[in-house]
Amino acid sequence: MAILSAQEIYSDAQAVTATAASTNVIDHGLPGTWVHASTPIVDDKGTSMICLGIQVTADFNTLTSLTVAFQTDTADTFGSPTTIYSEVILLADLVAGKKLAVRTIPYGTLEQFTRVLYTVAGTNPTLGNITAGIVTLESAFGSR
Numbered sequence: 001m002a003i004l005s006a007q008e009i010y011s012d013a014q015a016v017t018a019t020a021a022s023t024n025v026i027d028h029g030l031p032g033t034w035v036h037a038s039t040p041i042v043d044d045k046g047t048s049m050i051c052l053g054i055q056v057t058a059d060f061n062t063l064t065s066l067t068v069a070f071q072t073d074t075a076d077t078f079g080s081p082t083t084i085y086s087e088v089i090l091l092a093d094l095v096a097g098k099k100l101a102v103r104t105i106p107y108g109t110l111e112q113f114t115r116v117l118y119t120v121a122g123t124n125p126t127l128g129n130i131t132a133g134i135v136t137l138e139s140a141f142g143s144r
Helices: 137-141
Strands: 008-016 049-060 063-073 083-092 099-105 113-122 129-135
Touching: 008 049, 008 099, 063 099, 083 099, 113 129
Parallel strands: none
Antiparallel strands: 008 129, 049 099, 049 129, 063 083, 063 113
16 A cells, blocks of 8 residues: 555545444535635645545455445535445455555535545455555655
């Protein structure tokens, strides 16, 4: 897995034993607002491209598949989330060390809050952990 900042981690070896949201939600600030600023700026810096990295940190068992969805919403309660990216991963691919996704999130698609939602299909697993977070382009795709 790439180098992660503590403020940019959705799941830190999170046990996924049932359908659940990531342990952490990231607040990106209001679109068009610099971090910690109180008012928007003219040039929209709040919607720059980010990379999402997801990796299995402990083998899964018993489930059929796991759907990983990257979601955004205007509220941290995610009452009406928008799914930006979603992928179904079969049990055979849910082994420790497997990188599930490294995706660039398109410019202008983020609302204030983001999270990862894990949806279990089949029997709930008793084993299986995920680490997910925002990563740099270099760590996501390798330096040139």
